[in-house]
Amino acid sequence: MTDKELLQAAIQAREFSYSPYSNFRVGAALLGKSGKVYTGCNVENAAYTPTNCAERTAVFKAVSEGEREFSAIAVVGGKDTLSDMCAPCGVCRQVLAEFCTGDLKIIMGNMQNIKVCTLSQLLPHSFGKSDIN
Numbered sequence: 001m002t003d004k005e006l007l008q009a010a011i012q013a014r015e016f017s018y019s020p021y022s023n024f025r026v027g028a029a030l031l032g033k034s035g036k037v038y039t040g041c042n043v044e045n046a047a048y049t050p051t052n053c054a055e056r057t058a059v060f061k062a063v064s065e066g067e068r069e070f071s072a073i074a075v076v077g078g079k080d081t082l083s084d085m086c087a088p089c090g091v092c093r094q095v096l097a098e099f100c101t102g103d104l105k106i107i108m109g110n111m112q113n114i115k116v117c118t119l120s121q122l123l124p125h126s127f128g129k130s131d132i133n
């Protein structure tokens with residue numbers, strides 16, 4: 001699975017975005033170590049705080065289907081057209097850190113512009129299970 005293929009899957013997932021309040025449409029595609037891809041979109045709510053981001057939708061779908069190890073996630077977002085970069089929010093970074101190692105590849109951007117970084121670059125000095133156990 002190439003970065004562009006995963007990005008394309010995120011672009012497709014964005015089509016299902018339910019975002020009538022912000023009109024900011026986000027799509028994510030999470031690559032499991034099994035090779036399976038789990039997609040997600042943001043799902044907003046009239047009460048605002050129950051809103052779920054695209055990345056967490058993808059993670060929760062995957063974990064609820066038995067997959068817990070991941071190698072990459074692609075994220076795209078924007079109102080009408082895709083932004084040059086839509087980085088995962090802080091809550092999504094923390095949720096990714098629960099299941100992914102610091103070398104998780106995070107692919108952002110659009111088909112013209114691709115930026116790749118790692119989870120540890122986006123969430124340095126993170127708090128995780130090793131801090132509790």
Ligand code: THU
Nearest residue numbers: 022024026042053054087088089
């Ligand atoms: N959003 C995501 O889906 N992922 C992020 O990482 C950033 C924000 C969504 C939440 C909300 O539906 C909309 O984008 C505007 O914040």
